[in-house]
Amino acid sequence: MTSGTITDGPALRDPHTPDSRLGHGADYLHAEHTLRSWFFTTDHKRIALLYLASITAFFVIGAVTAGLVRLALVVPDGQVFTNDTYNKLFTIHGVVMVWFFLIPSIPATFGNFLIPLMIGARDLAFPKLNLASWYVFMTGALFTLASVVLGGVDTGWTFYTPLSTAFSNTWVVPALIGVTIVGFSSILTGLNFVVTIHTMRAPGMTWFRLPIFVWTHYATSLIFLLATPVITVALILLIAERAFHIGVFDPAYGGDPVLFQHLFWFYSHPAVYIMVLPGMGVISEIVPAFAQKKLFGYKFVAYAAIGLASVTFFVWGHHMFVNGQSDFASVAFSVLSFAVAVPSAVKVYNWTATIHKGSLKLDTPMLYAMGYIGLFVLGGLTGLYLATLAINQHVHATYFVVAHFHYIMVGGTVLAFLGGLHFWWPKITGRMYNEAWGRISAFLIFIGFNVTFFPQFILGYLGMPRRYHVYPPEFQFLNILSSAGSTILAVGYIFPMVYLVYSIWFGKRAPANPWDARGLEWTVASPPPAHNFLTEPQAPKIPYDYPIQARETGRQHS
Amino acid sequence: MNPTDLALQLWPAAASATAVETDWLILAFTVLTLLLTVPVFVAITWFAIRYRQGEEADRSHGNTRSVLIEISWMLIPFLLTLIFFVWGARLFFVSKQAPGDAMVVEAIGRQWMWKFQHPTGQSEINDLHLPIGQPIKIRMISQDVIHNLYLPALRMQMATLPDRYTELWFKADRTGSYRLYCSEYCGTDHSKMDGNLTLMTQADYAAWLQNAGANQGGQAGAGRVVYESYGCGNCHDPGAKVRAPALAGLYGREVKLADGRTVTADETYLRDKILNPNRQKLAADYRQVMPAFRNVIPNDDLDRLLAYLKSSGATAQQEATPGGPVQ
Numbered sequence: 097m098t099s100g101t102i103t104d105g106p107a108l109r110d111p112h113t114p115d116s117r118l119g120h121g122a123d124y125l126h127a128e129h130t131l132r133s134w135f136f137t138t139d140h141k142r143i144a145l146l147y148l149a150s151i152t153a154f155f156v157i158g159a160v161t162a163g164l165v166r167l168a169l170v171v172p173d174g175q176v177f178t179n180d181t182y183n184k185l186f187t188i189h190g191v192v193m194v195w196f197f198l199i200p201s202i203p204a205t206f207g208n209f210l211i212p213l214m215i216g217a218r219d220l221a222f223p224k225l226n227l228a229s230w231y232v233f234m235t236g237a238l239f240t241l242a243s244v245v246l247g248g249v250d251t252g253w254t255f256y257t258p259l260s261t262a263f264s265n266t267w268v269v270p271a272l273i274g275v276t277i278v279g280f281s282s283i284l285t286g287l288n289f290v291v292t293i294h295t296m297r298a299p300g301m302t303w304f305r306l307p308i309f310v311w312t313h314y315a316t317s318l319i320f321l322l323a324t325p326v327i328t329v330a331l332i333l334l335i336a337e338r339a340f341h342i343g344v345f346d347p348a349y350g351g352d353p354v355l356f357q358h359l360f361w362f363y364s365h366p367a368v369y370i371m372v373l374p375g376m377g378v379i380s381e382i383v384p385a386f387a388q389k390k391l392f393g394y395k396f397v398a399y400a401a402i403g404l405a406s407v408t409f410f411v412w413g414h415h416m417f418v419n420g421q422s423d424f425a426s427v428a429f430s431v432l433s434f435a436v437a438v439p440s441a442v443k444v445y446n447w448t449a450t451i452h453k454g455s456l457k458l459d460t461p462m463l464y465a466m467g468y469i470g471l472f473v474l475g476g477l478t479g480l481y482l483a484t485l486a487i488n489q490h491v492h493a494t495y496f497v498v499a500h501f502h503y504i505m506v507g508g509t510v511l512a513f514l515g516g517l518h519f520w521w522p523k524i525t526g527r528m529y530n531e532a533w534g535r536i537s538a539f540l541i542f543i544g545f546n547v548t549f550f551p552q553f554i555l556g557y558l559g560m561p562r563r564y565h566v567y568p569p570e571f572q573f574l575n576i577l578s579s580a581g582s583t584i585l586a587v588g589y590i591f592p593m594v595y596l597v598y599s600i601w602f603g604k605r606a607p608a609n610p611w612d613a614r615g616l617e618w619t620v621a622s623p624p625p626a627h628n629f630l631t632e633p634q635a636p637k638i639p640y641d642y643p644i645q646a647r648e649t650g651r652q653h654s
Numbered sequence: 655m656n657p658t659d660l661a662l663q664l665w666p667a668a669a670s671a672t673a674v675e676t677d678w679l680i681l682a683f684t685v686l687t688l689l690l691t692v693p694v695f696v697a698i699t700w701f702a703i704r705y706r707q708g709e710e711a712d713r714s715h716g717n718t719r720s721v722l723i724e725i726s727w728m729l730i731p732f733l734l735t736l737i738f739f740v741w742g743a744r745l746f747f748v749s750k751q752a753p754g755d756a757m758v759v760e761a762i763g764r765q766w767m768w769k770f771q772h773p774t775g776q777s778e779i780n781d782l783h784l785p786i787g788q789p790i791k792i793r794m795i796s797q798d799v800i801h802n803l804y805l806p807a808l809r810m811q812m813a814t815l816p817d818r819y820t821e822l823w824f825k826a827d828r829t830g831s832y833r834l835y836c837s838e839y840c841g842t843d844h845s846k847m848d849g850n851l852t853l854m855t856q857a858d859y860a861a862w863l864q865n866a867g868a869n870q871g872g873q874a875g876a877g878r879v880v881y882e883s884y885g886c887g888n889c890h891d892p893g894a895k896v897r898a899p900a901l902a903g904l905y906g907r908e909v910k911l912a913d914g915r916t917v918t919a920d921e922t923y924l925r926d927k928i929l930n931p932n933r934q935k936l937a938a939d940y941r942q943v944m945p946a947f948r949n950v951i952p953n954d955d956l957d958r959l960l961a962y963l964k965s966s967g968a969t970a971q972q973e974a975t976p977g978g979p980v981q
Contacts, residue, residue, distance in 0.1 A: 183842065183844075250842070254839075256799075263799050347815075352817065353816065390718040417746075419800075420812075426746070427747075430742070430743060431736075434732070434739050437731065441731050444694060445694070448698055450718075451697075453714075456701070456705050456706045466702065473695075477687045480683075480687075483739075484679070484739060485746030487683070489809060490676055490811070493802060493804070493811070554664060557666065557680070558666045559666050559804070559833060559835070561837040562839075563839040564844070564845035566845040
């Protein structure tokens with residue numbers, strides 16, 4: 097790897113020679129060099145990189161266990177792993193992916209890195225709290241990983257009672273403690289973002305000049321603050337019941353197992369929007385930048401973010417249509433769930449309209465964004481199928497559900513995450529990656545994803561229940577197809593891990609604004625200086641001030 | 655139709671009018687979905703090509719705002735999808751109101767088996783035989799964790815809760831053999847908590863009830879419950895962690911003992927082994943780890959257990975886990 101064709105100098109500069117381009121002070125990566133300067137940093141950008149490293153590690157754990165699950169399902173008779181091993185594998189996959197990757201992914205990395213830059217602030221409102229939230233996150237992760245090392249958990253990521261409280265002989269308590277602790281990290285991050293967005297905006301950065309990325313993180317933070325305490329309480333009650341036999345959920349002690357489902361989904365449905373909203377924020381930055389056109393219906397998209405965050409609190413009961421909830425409640429939750437489609441549709445149609453008559457560059461971030469839109473639409477609409485009572489009665493807890501939530505949560509978060517990673521990579525590292533490899537990875541992931549998960553819609557409709565280690569032989573063909581797709585997906589994931597890391601040392605130096613994008617983060621050097629702005633940042637007069645503005649219909653301004 | 659014949663079928667068999675209507679609902683919803691999404695996908699692809707940077711294209715009047723368009727593309731899809739909310743809710747409500755003359759079948763879910771009890775007293779394990787042309791209400795409860803009785807051919811499922819009864823009802827109109835599952839994850843052998851739903855004509859069902867005690871269910875079926883409740887499978891099921899002889903097909907076979915003798919695994923031998931396994935009748939290649947069940951298992955339970963072990967001689971391959979080799 098000594099070829100000099102795509103490099104123009106060593107990436108790791110002499111620490112004593114500040115980058116001359118910056119005038120004074122080094123960029124945040126090179127300002128200090130000790131390990132201490134990383135692990136005790138209060139710089140939001142460095143904390144974002146701590147998170148990036150952590151969640152990448154969790155993603156790898158989650159992906160490897162997913163691969164093992166898909167490997168096991170190639171044969172219908174469950175010969176690859178024993179039943180207990182299989183159950184532990186899908187539980188670890190779910191727990192790690194949901195709690196340690198999908199939920200923190202975009203907010204903790206890009207949110208941390210970009211919100212202060214986008215609003216023209218030097219840092220988050222509470223820099224030490226920000227560092228503390230990473231330590232809280234890692235403490236929680238330690239507990240959950242301990243449960244895996246000790247022998248695993250087999251309850252599924254949903255921890256339904258009384259299986260989790262009275263019938264599982266696995267390491268449920270450390271896993272639960274880990275997840276509970278991670279919730280506090282979410283709360284701290286959410287609090288930090290809300291206060292920052294309210295109080296630290298640069299002069300002239302009014303609410304309606306904020307990038308949609310900031311709006312969606314504002315909405316996400318509200319969910320963090322309002323919903324996370326509920327799961328914390330639910331999990332603490334669960335731990336108390338398992339450890340001390342306090343009867344809350346287990347009917348043997350006078351409890352109600354459906355109560356746990358209510359508390360669990362009161363958080364965990366909004367949690368889906370914790371994953372989806374930041375992804376929408378990323379896409380709303382990428383699409384205008386690569387169409388060189390103002391985001392269509394900016395205000396509607398901003399309102400839709402707040403609308404989604406609100407509506408999502410009223411739909412948790414759609415997880416319990418066949419779980420013994422009253423029929424009236426089911427009908428109410430069904431119609432409320434349909435209402436979620438409104439703000440979701442807004443976003444998709446607005447992105448499409450943004451592309452219309454734009455000047456499109458089909459670079460890697462844009463390819464990821466377009467892939468995202470496709471997967472998000474499919475995931476969203478199949479959510480309406482599940483919200484339809486009579487259909488839910490058939491496909492509840494089948495592979496249809498597995499396919500649906502992977503389209504929404506993985507399609508909607510991982511593709512946005514990777515799109516964002518490619519979009520802001522030059523800003524974060526100061527280096528360009530290889531564009532051709534980037535495009536190949538976007539295609540591989542899109543194709544691999546669809547081959548993996550689309551057959552699962554059919555499997556579910558045919559009636560294959562989820563979390564099955566042994567399954568009837570008639571489902572084998574579609575399972576093999578799905579597993580084959582997952583290998584394509586795995587290759588697609590490995591690509592960026594290689595060429596992005598390679599670019600850190602050998603990539604071309606990135607200019608401050610390689611995409612000709614708008615937004616304050618592109619006005620500073622790549623990588624940004626340690627204190628973000630060397631001069632007072634100037635908020636743009638309108639958000640997304642791209643060349644193609646044209647005239648506005650509706651009420652006409654000249 | 656045998657469930658294993660379905661290998662390449664893309665449409666699940668439907669055995670009731672409700673199931674057929676659910677299929678229509680899904681089909682119609684899919685048509686609407688395509689109407690709402692295909693234009694978007696086509697538009698994105700078309701715009702991506704047409705308005706590529708460097709291509710000659712008319713980029714004037716590229717709108718960035720229109721309240722009318724915004725409102726219409728929010729409301730029109732929402733109102734269209736609401737049709738399906740109403741349709742789905744109506745079908746759901748109908749499926750929740752069991753007619754007064756429904757035949758009531760009791761179901762018990764437990765780790766990891768289904769037990770069904772017919773109104774005439776016959777019971778069966780994992781299999782469920784029911785007549786068509788008559789409303790049937792399944793009243794169910796769980797003995798341990800939450801399970802979920804799932805009957806795909808009827809497009810129906812309902813959770814069984816440990817603390818209270820739940821129910822579902824249907825009126826099947828097509829005979830055949832269909833799958834039934836547990837669809838709520840319930841621990842180690844969740845995926846083996848499945849069985850067959852056999853729908854038969856009323857006459858066949860009546861005949862089946864007559865013979866139910868003889869060919870399945872009955873003592874043997876009850877014995878399976880005993881087998882589960884004493885945890886025999888923890889050691890004796892294929893793939894169990896503790897190595898113990900498999901019991902399926904054991905009855906009537908010759909058994910080689912540790913001391914070199916050979917005995918027939920008859921009723922006396924099995925009974926003896928259960929009550930006092932420490933006698934000098936240890937099977938060759940095994941260690942003595944089994945506890946004695948004398949004064950533990952009541953006589954009637956023991957009889958049922960023996961009936962089950964005897965019956966499993968004939969149906970050994972069926973009772974063993976699907977695909978799991980019988981060691």
